[in-house]
Structures are given as C-alpha cells and as structure tokens.
Amino acid sequence: MIVEMEKSASEEEIEAVITRIKREKFVARLEKGEERTVVCVLGSNTGGTDTSIFEVLPGVKKVIRIMSPFKLASRDFRKKDTVVKIGDVEIGGQEVVIIAGPCAVESKEQVLSCAELARDLGFKILRGGAFKPRSSPFQFQGLGERGLEILAEAREKTGLPVVTEVTSPEKVSLVAKYADALQIGARNMQNYELLKAAGCAGKPILLKNGIGAKVEELLTAADYLLNCDHCQVVLCERGINTFRNSETRFTLDVSAVPVVKRLSHLPVIVDPSHAAGKFYYVPALARAGIAAGADGLIIEIHPDPKSALCDGSQALTFSDFKRLMPELRKTAEAIGREMSFGKRR
Amino acid sequence: MIVEMEKSASEEEIEAVITRIKREKFVARLEKGEERTVVCVLGSNTGGTDTSIFEVLPGVKKVIRIMSPFKLASRDFRKKDTVVKIGDVEIGGQEVVIIAGPCAVESKEQVLSCAELARDLGFKILRGGAFKPRSSPFQFQGLGERGLEILAEAREKTGLPVVTEVTSPEKVSLVAKYADALQIGARNMQNYELLKAAGCAGKPILLKNGIGAKVEELLTAADYLLNCDHCQVVLCERGINTFRNSETRFTLDVSAVPVVKRLSHLPVIVDPSHAAGKFYYVPALARAGIAAGADGLIIEIHPDPKSALCDGSQALTFSDFKRLMPELRKTAEAIGREMSFGKRR
Amino acid sequence: MIVEMEKSASEEEIEAVITRIKREKFVARLEKGEERTVVCVLGSNTGGTDTSIFEVLPGVKKVIRIMSPFKLASRDFRKKDTVVKIGDVEIGGQEVVIIAGPCAVESKEQVLSCAELARDLGFKILRGGAFKPRSSPFQFQGLGERGLEILAEAREKTGLPVVTEVTSPEKVSLVAKYADALQIGARNMQNYELLKAAGCAGKPILLKNGIGAKVEELLTAADYLLNCDHCQVVLCERGINTFRNSETRFTLDVSAVPVVKRLSHLPVIVDPSHAAGKFYYVPALARAGIAAGADGLIIEIHPDPKSALCDGSQALTFSDFKRLMPELRKTAEAIGREMSFGKRR
C-alpha cells in the first residue's frame, strides 16, 4: 500500500503517517522524490487493511494498493527510473554499459589481459568469478579469496570497477571487501538468506533471474534486497529453461527487458553468454538485448576460450569481442542511447 | 544423405547417380549451385544405407549424411542463403523487409488506409487475414473470399504484394488466386496436408512456428513445403508458450533467428505482434528481432485498434508505427543491413 | 452466456428465449437435462450484451455469463458428466477403458495379432494409424485406405470398435466410412477446418492436446467439434513440450485430468506412450493416468517393436502389456472405478 502525501505536507504530517503505520504493526518506508513523497506500507496483511485509516490523516493525498506481489521494486513505489552506480559507472542512465570478463578468475595473467582489453576497447566494468557455483561438486569451484585479490589488482591497474558473485551469507563481507558490486547468480535468486545478507553489505547488487523464474518472481526477489536500507539493485535477464533449449543453452527472454521497464523502476541488463551457451550465438543475442532497451550487457570473454576452466564454449575471444563492440554501439545509438567507448576510438 | 559431385562431373554421371538412387527406392533431388552440385537422397531409411554404394560411382566427390531430421531445409543441402521473392520484394538479401497490415481484413477502408500508409512510409508487403483461425468457433472468423478481393484491390492501388493466411487444403487454390504469398499460421505448422497442398500452389510460403515447436521441428515442417518443386519458403518466429507468458502473450525466442541462420539456408523473419500481445511491447521486440539478424518483420497495424475485430490489443496505431520505423531502419544499419524506405524520406 | 429456464418453463417460453437470442444475431443452443434446461447464447460479442434482456423473459430462472473462453465444453453449459459411446463401449462412465493397438497399421497380420490379444486380455477398442502425420515428409506416411480396410477387417473378426486418425477435411468421409471414432492428433488440435469437418461426420471424436497447448486451449478447440450437432468428444492428454523433455519424449501433465474434470463435462483419457517415448516409462505413466482419474488410456503395442515402421521405441510388447494390465485394473479399483476385462480372466 502506498500513501502518497500532498506536496504541501509538513514533516509532522509525514511523521504522523509513519506512526500510524507502525501502530498497525506494519513497516513504513519513506520515499521522497522531486515529484512526489510517498510512504510505503509493508507487511504480510496490508491487503486486509482498510485504506481509509490512512486517507483521513492530514497531508495525505491518496492511498494506492500495489496489486503486484513486489512492492519496493514496483513503479507504483517509485515512478522515476533508478540509476545505480557501480564505482563511477552509472547503470540505468542514458548510456548502455558493457560489463565483460572471464567466467571464472583463473590466473592473474588471464584477468589482467581482459582488463587491458577494457582499456583499449572501453568497456566499463570487469566481471570474473572467484566463487563459482558449479552444477557438480567435482567441477572447478573457483580460486576463492585468491581470485578476489586478482580482481582487486586488476581494478588497481585499470581503474575498472569489479563485479563478482557471492554464494553464501557468510562470504558476503569477504567479497564486499574486494568487489564494487556483488552478483547474485541464477541459482541463488531465491536464496533469501543470501539476499538479506548481500542487501546489507553496502554494495550495489547484480541480481540474475532464476532459470525457472517469472519476471514477477525476479522483481519480488529484488524486494528482499531493496528492503535493506540504501540497497541498489541491477536486474539481469540471463535466459530461462524452455523446450527450445538445445541449440542454445537457455532461451533468452528479451521481452523481459521492456516488461521490467514497465513494471519496475530498476535498471535491467542482459547476459547473452549464458543464454547462448555457444560463442557464435552471443553477438546476435547481445545486439537483441540492447535493441530491446537493456541498460547494459554482461558478456564473457577469455584470452583463450579452449583452455577455459569454466564455460569456455560461450566465451568470446578478444578479436570476436572487438568486432562486436562497434555493432553494439551503433545498435544503442539506433534507439537513442549512447555507448561512450565507441566514440573514443 | 547428400551426394556431392565433382565440379568436373558430366550430366551423364549426375544422371547415373540419380538412377542409382531410384534403384534403392529413394527419391533424388538435384541441386545445382554455382559452388557445387549435389544430389539429395530422400527416403525413410537412408540412415540404414551404406554410403559406399554412391561413393564408388564416377563423378562423385563425397557422400555426406545429414544428421538433422530436416534435409532440404538444411545448410548441408544448400550452403548459400536462399533469397525468396514475394512480388518484386526480396526476402533474405541485404535488405530487411517490413510486412505490415491489419490482423484481419475487416473492410475496404481499413485495408486501403493501411496500404496508403505503406506508400507514405515505404513498408514493402501488405498482410491481412481473410480466413482467420480463431481459438473459439464463436469469434469472428474473417471475411473469406470478400477479404481476398479487398486485399487484391489494395495491391492494385498501391503495387504492394499481399501475404495472407490459408487454413485448409481445399482453399489453397482460391487464396493463391489472390495472394502473392501464402501464410501458414502457427496452429497449422504441422498440418501436413495443408503444407503439401500449399507447397504446390506456385506461390512463396510464409511458415510460422507452432507455439510448442522446437526450431528443428519448424525446419522439418519446412521440408514438406520444399519437397514440392520450386517451392520457396520464408520462416517466421512468432513466439512460443513458456511459463513466462502473462505480461506478454508468448515468449519471443530471438535466438531462433541465429539458430535458423546457422542450421538452414532459409530466410527468417520475426512477428513481434503476436509474441508481445500488447502494443506497448511490440517496438522493443521488433527492434530485437532485427538486431538478432532477422530478414524482416511482420507487424500488425490498425487505423483504430480499439475497434479491431481481432487482436486489437497488439496492433500498432499508424502514429506508433511511424515513430518505430526510423528506429528499425537504424537498427538494421547498425548491423550492416539496409531498409530502403528510410532512405526515400 | 447461459439462460437457465425454470423447471416449470413451457415449450413456448423456451422458444421465445431462442427467438430473442436470434434477434440479437446470436446462436442459441438448447440443452435439456434431467436436472435443468438451459439455452446457451453463442456469438463473438455476448460479453457486450446486457443479461437483463433475457432475464426479463417469462420462464427464465437466471442468466449466467460463462467466463471461460470455452462454452459448450464447460461445466457451466452441462453439469453432468458426458458419457461417449464408441461402438458399444462407453467412455466416461464407471469403467476405465483401454484403447490399444499399433502406432501405424503396417500389415494385416500385425493388426490381427493385436486384435487377438484384445480378445485374450479384454481391452476394449483397437487403435491404429492408416494416415500418419510424420514430422518429416521422408518418413513412412501410413498405408492410407488399405490401412483402413485392415482395421475394418480386424473389427469384423473381433467385434472391437476401431479408432483411427484423420488428417485433412477431405479425408473425413473416407475415414468415417471405416472407423468407429475419429482421432484428431496433437498436430491438428487447432486445425479448425479439420475440426469442423470431423465434427459433422457423425462419429465420436478423440481430440488430443497440442504439445504447446494449455488445457483451456484444448477445451476451446473442443468447442469447434461440439458446435456440430450431436458431436461427441473424448479429450486426450498426451504430454506437452517442456524443458524436462529428453529422458522422456514429452512431459505428461497428469494434472490435466482433474483440471478437465473440474472445468468440463467431457471424458478425458491419457496417452502414456507418446508422452513417455520409451517403452520402459509407459507402465508408470499409464498407472499414474488412471490414478489421476482418467476415463481410459490409449496405449501403443506392437508384436515386434524393433521392426515397427513408426515409434517402435515407445510400443509395449504383448508380454509387457499383459504384465501391465492387472496393475491397471487394480489401480482403477483403488479409486473406485472398474476395468471389466480383468474380472473375466
């Protein structure tokens, strides 16, 4: 439930609304925008509560029920697009942002070569997995903290902010020490204990959809993060499990991009690499993601995909990636967005 | 099975291969390209036949088994991209082609106003349904032959070729009398009696994927059409049924575009309107389709969507469509393709 | 819209309601049951019509809007379970009915051996395909009319009624000449021209769900059949396309059985053979179908599956089938149904 205040409402009137909400044993969440000030009423039984108990309070303009299961992630709660900052890079603004790097951190050389490529090509954020959630316990599980150190070194050398995955609540503070943004992977989209811990780490979160999750479920999971004070969230569509999967590893649902934009204020990016599963399908999906309106892409690259310890078949080589970048920039411009790296060259 | 001939092979040698194929009770299909000449061996048990009986014949370069269930639609059969002509318009070449028009033909005024829009905006082919396969027998079923006459009149006035759906074998010759291309809808993708009849009508065919069909099943259905002499086929991805459908009517599988391009020589277009189901999601999907490499789009427009007798919620108004066209052209150009209408203006 | 009449309503009053319905350009469908008499109002815009124009007529008890897209197939239209007769065999009554036979009719010997097995084991209806819709045009397509003759001979010898598939409107009368029930296969579930033709053939119809179709779409397709006078329909759940398909060919949705029972008055059977795709998964799915409440099963058997021309991997041998039958009978009895063959032995 959203209590929208009159523009002229005083601090006391806002405070009185919050007090009334608390008296009903609900949680109040104040959102002051330029356009409007609202107080969101959160709790398990807001639906059973009469709106009139808030409508009668002084300074209240109107009370709106949020019909969707997600509240804080909804457009009802915040009308304006949210822009998330990872390091100095804004996601959700005019510019389309490319995040790239290897699937797994394997060595200092490998990560630094990716970071140097960034300096050349101008992609904006470095990705790389130090803790790798793998389907089988007998697969390579990542370098752990050593991987985080390598990522931090690469940032040092290049100035690129770093996003990396965290896979359990107890590792959140360790990963947050090194990373500029924490990634929650598809398998953990509804790992709520992890969401609660990550949301409070003081870093922006990149939340990927589960392979069996509806867009509405992704947005509701985001509420776990947004429920932490000041938590900033970027959503990521990375493909879903359908009967079409075989030539491609997953089915990229590009319509998730305009759907998220319509239902939510959160920025959304696309992961063409995991969706495709094969490097030769990545460019088409990358371009489609941007054309659909995504705020960015997260792409896997590798100096030598054949020797990759994880998901090598979906990694672009550096030369593939160089060829793709100008296409991405032009696609962004075709829909009135920008990609600054392209201009530099 | 593909029998590839030496470049130097004589007509007699080719003929001898065909005779040998027939002796095995298989069907032979000759494909003479600039690059290579092949004879395709078709039949229910080619897999159980030893390749050596053909390999030993004079003039034979090599024999390749086609591992996919589709044969004539496969890249193994034809290496070069097929370009299909609908009227004067080429699909599958350098240019990205927009097919537009109302879901159903409702009146002469409605269709002519769409055709006039084409003259202004430069889209290339007119669509419109005269025979409408509707989920319920109690919904509007189309104007029938009167609808076909209206489409033909619109072609007369504007020079635009016309594509329209055919829904039963017995109507094929009637529809072919009026239309420049026949559409086989999603519900009839595996209506093989219809495919056989339509394939022999002497008109190019636009074949849409079934909502539960894999890409491989779409390509295998195309074999029914290609099995008719000289039949030309354009494939169309129009969305599939997944658990994600609710905000959107279907899930557009954009990866079907590069997958078709890799596995087949046939052109492929995208239908963003049926996939989206809501007009406000159509532009994002239309752009994504082109960015993924589609050879064209088929889009529903209506002078007054609210009064449409069929699928009004997914039709673009003329002004929405005008706004979208330049974005589509720029997206096509971003990936090195063209859209000529844009240049004219 | 359903106009329910008072029990005391006179013929004239009913007639007056029908006249009024026609005046609105709707179609009226009278359903006289023991419990209640209703007139169903059918047409593309019943939703926009005020119920009061019928409510005020003499003899009218109440007017109910049918909210589902299917009308004649709905429980709102008919409260009581429909029992369909194929030959002398009732489907939808107390007894669970087994339909069995080969996928395709291949020879007289093959079909007669299946029919003799029926005499021994007591299954009730013989199935077999004479016209086979196959994914590829280069696969065995069935014996055609010769196959129908073989089926008719088998009926002659054993007294078993015969169900076989029809694949195009023009073949309906031919197939109806030989068969006791016509099957509409999954690929043709939304081939409306076929549905319209088959519905008028004077034979009961076995309608299978499309592999991408929702239950509601199956029921709406059934309306095309029920819209023909006196057409009797049995539905069949035969599995759907999901991401789970690989070990099994399709995913059997057993919940479709209680869902159909709740939303519709039509009988529903299960096809475990096509769902499983592998003979060793058929028994579990067959039992599950009956346990879920299905009115019958349609199972593929073959005297020698390895030599089958079609779908041999999913056919049960006669000895597998013999072993399964007592389990099926006991499962039927566990839920208070019967299977008479079991008792005979």
Place this chain on the structure above:
Amino acid sequence: MIVEMEKSASEEEIEAVITRIKREKFVARLEKGEERTVVCVLGSNTGGTDTSIFEVLPGVKKVIRIMSPFKLASRDFRKKDTVVKIGDVEIGGQEVVIIAGPCAVESKEQVLSCAELARDLGFKILRGGAFKPRSSPFQFQGLGERGLEILAEAREKTGLPVVTEVTSPEKVSLVAKYADALQIGARNMQNYELLKAAGCAGKPILLKNGIGAKVEELLTAADYLLNCDHCQVVLCERGINTFRNSETRFTLDVSAVPVVKRLSHLPVIVDPSHAAGKFYYVPALARAGIAAGADGLIIEIHPDPKSALCDGSQALTFSDFKRLMPELRKTAEAIGREMSFGKRR
C-alpha cells in the same frame, strides 16, 4: 569413472587403487556392496584421463566411465536401491511412506493436532516449516527456533520423526539439533553452500527439485550432498514451471519418478500439494505419484486451512485427508507396494 574390483580383490589391492587415484589428484570414493565393490574416481577432469592406468592394476575387473553429469547419485555408482532412514521410518523400501503436516508451524496446538491425526491415521513422518522461504520479504517468515521446539515437542508426544526446512548454512546445526531430517527446498536446490553444510550435518536430507530444474540437474545437485560422508538423500518431485501453470500452481512431472528410479539409486517422493496449489487437485496428484512408483508423498494438511498463515489454499483438511488415505493405500497395493497404516485400522 568407476573402478570395479574383482570379487576376489584383497584389501591391499583396493588400497592400491585408491592410492593410484589420489596420485592423479582425484578423489576416491569406496563403495562396498554385497554384489560388487567399486571405487569411484571423482574430479573435474576424469574425462580426460585414460582408463587404462587403473585397468592394469591387480584386482581390477573393469573401469567404466559415468557418462551422466551426476556420479554418486547414479546407478552406475550403486546398482542397488538406497533405503534412507528418517527416525525409524525407511524410505525406498517396500513401504510407501506418507509425510504430512502443516506448511508452516504456526502454533503448538496446530502442530499437535496434526501429530494426533498421525496417531489416528498412521502417517509416518511429520513435516512443518519453522524457517519459511517466502517469495516476498513482507510475508510471514516462520517462527524460527520456536517453531523447531514445537516440532520437537510433537515428536516427543507422538514418536513421529520430524522433517523441516533449512535455508542457510549457518542455521544447519540449529535445525539439525531438533529435526530428524533436513529439507532443502526448491528455491535452494542449487544453493551449493547450503548443500555442502547440510550434507555434513549427520541427518538425512530431503532435496526438492527447483522449479526450473531438469531431473539430471536434481541428481547432480544431490552429488553435493552425497559427497559428504554417509549423507543419505531422498529426492522430491514437487512440480515445475511450464506454460500449463494457472489452474494448477506448477506442473507435476510424474515421469520424474520412473526417470529417477532408472538413472539413480536414490529414493524419490512426490509433493502433490505444492504442485497442485489448490486442495481439490491434491488427491489426484497424490494418487498419481504413488501409481508412478514414488516411495512416498509429502502432503500439506491444516486443521483450518482458511486461517493458515502460508499456502492455505493447497492444504487438505483433516477430513479430506482421512478420505484420501485409503485410496493411497489401495493404489500402493495395486502396484505391489504397502502402506502399513491402512492395515492397522
């Protein structure tokens, strides 16, 4: 890779194989059965290792590559069905086991009334959630440790073992203190840090499939648990996300039961309650699960579903449940299994 030893192999020979495996930097897992003794070779690159280095060792009968991604859960590793004990109750043996209880522990009265019902009806294991992973953070999240205490009290009073969900690694030891078996819910099926922690807790684990997970992915997740020494695992099919979901909450894939039985030695049960989502579809799915060969069911019951704090719409009332139990027993008997509670009465 499986190294199968000769029956006559000595302890020293087995030890030598293990040593050799370790020298290759793989992990060895010894499995001594009555029928055969095998050593499983585990590691990320066993596929690249020549089998002959083990084949030449004394006492080795043969070396088999496990082609599936799951190893310890595969039939290749263990031929015999695994029987798991929860308290005194065996799952995976001759008897079909019913686990029942409320979705969430709400009060002592509620849980005790369920436990008393067990004493009357004879179901074998009590379920109830103390830590509830809910889609939205604003829904009831469970009573936490107080809920565990209530469950323990109910066990005390009735002797029923208790299964309850654990949702984060750090809570594992707390939950294990109270519960007889730990449940890993669908959302956490690929929460590998949780799997690793839970697998080492010394309690049997009930692992539910993710709603977007293939059977093969469920089995591969089980490998994380089985990789802990002595960990015992029961799998649970609880429905998947498909385009069919709407009347039912998820689509129960009953074929998962025979598929698991074929590919794995682990017991598998079915959760009809979450699959159905509506109480009136639960009985059909419960019976279908048993008929398909499930080793048990986990069913939600509630003394007063309308007042339930969680998933009330899918809970059976006590009287519904009483009516269902005899049907379940008879279905079990129809396929040659037992359900002892039925006999007692």
